[in-house]
Amino acid sequence: MPTARDPERASHPIQVVARRTGLSTYVLRAWEHRYNAVAPARSASGRRLYSDADVERLTLLQSATRAGRRIGEVASLAREDLVEMCLADSFFRASAPAIPIVDSAPPEVDQHLRTCLEAIRQMNPFALEAALYNASVAVSVQALLENVMCPLLHAIGHECRHGDMRISEEHMASAIIRSFLGTLKLNGRVPRHSELTVVVTTPAGQRHELGALMAAVTAANEGWNAIYLGADLPADEIAAAAFRTGARAVAVSITYPDSDPQLVSELRRLRRQIGFAVVLLVGGGGASTYRRLFEEIGALRLENLIALRDALGKLSAST
Template identity: 45%
Template sequence: MAYDDDMNKVGSSRRPEGHPIQVAAKRTGLTPEVLRVWEKRYGAVRPARTATGRRAYSDEDIERLRLLRQATLAGRRVGEVAGLSTGALGELVREDEREERQAPPARGGAAGSALEAPPAAGAAGPSAALPEALDAVRDLDPLRLEAILTRAVMLHGSDQFVERMAGPLLRAIGDEWKEGRLEPYREHAATEVIRQVVGRMLSWGAPGPGGATLVAGTPAGQRHEIGSMLAASAARSEGWLVIYLGPDLPASDIARAALRAGADLVALSIVHPADDPAVNVELRDLRTLLPKSVRIVAGGAAAGAYARVLREIDAEVLSDLAGFRAFLARIRASRPLPI
């Protein structure tokens, strides 16, 4: 402890040796779990340790991790570049950036229209990248997975991505998890990446003419939100004004949002658990709180388990996004045209 001239204790001006893992995660854009895996599996960096055994990352470590993240976002496997020196890694990243700047612009001009543009005739659909995406999931390589998914959106548009990439990928991840071939932490990491990519898509586009409004979310006790996000993205691409509420909301909050927004439709995703009596109560409460003019639609892996109460409240139960799109088209077609 330092003292001033009058022997009063003052704080030390000495900078701590290295940065804790939380700071390294924030500065690099990587999660602490990824930092640990990259260190253990690939030797990406070798941070020093404090007296209590905690990692202490140097500024050089953080710069190297930033470069590794940029390289993986460009489509490279971390295992292929982790052995490069920091100087060589920096040159590789700069080369990737030059190539990206020199690449011809995406067809469609503005960013929004390019993202929605259909693929060129004969181009492979987004499902062609499914094996590569699953490899990234199994390798616990979230940055490569993010790059694969983002590339699929850019090449094929949000509609194709949702129906032929995100949906099938989620089902494949779920199947491998149920069969014990994929550890829960890998499933959670992959789901978070998909959630982030789909979340960005919710800000694209603008409502079309007709003014139809949809409120989307999951009932209380239902914490798996990606199905609801995919439905919200599909509705937005169909020209609906979408208000996405997120997961695990009580019926009173969902109803309040729908009434405040003047919603035509409330879309619910029900995934897990499939045997929660409280969900039945929430669904009945929601119907009671909403006027009959506001329709309710439900989907998700566990929606069928609540079929009886969904029929009771006159909700539409849909099994896939294609059916959901068709349902949206019918709802909009039945609305009176604005004056």
């Protein structure tokens, strides 16, 4: 007869906990070090081992932060208080009208955005790196990307176009953000299934990669095996990577320019190379002018990261 499992017995490695809670290993470590959210045991080799009680607590904390609460305000709460809080939040969400998270960012998320912009204006890469780190431990990956990173990139682009930000400031910010997103992806969730692979890149001539990198982080956070190839890749190479990895989808980001004949040719060639068994996802600020092309080649245009998550969710359900 099976015996009851001891909830305090530490047996779960960090990758399992990341999968169960939806938190990246990056955030798990940060919540432990900075907020003492949990205190995992250590194996003989020094690896973190979490108990069932740890997993439950982290799941409750994840729920609380998704509801808009700051991790620093809830990390020290007792289990009973967390349960009561999460139940109340759940009841409110069920009874309230649905509001997209991108339109309802908590005030502290706006503060993270302002802090990042101020660090860029001061040409202070260390302050920008710290601001991004602080944001990553305060909110979920989804909220970080949609409510901090996307508005931040839009603000940088707007200020550059209007002469309010120097090119050197933009380049500094891009370098720090690229490194930060790369770390975020590497510390993302463990893929749920080996067949859930998506290749992410930008087509030849498209050198702005931060949108594609955010798409890769989003896919990884949704449990996909996100193969990020960098920027400015010819159609033949994208297709070769898709076939070699057995990708279910290819996601490309387009930023500029409008009505580019080279881009049209590259996307047509990419569709011919990968066939229609592989889903072609296209996003980015420059994608809106290519609607007819997307209809022609059977590509799915994505307005934002929320649309990407929805598309990946549907693909995952059909796999």
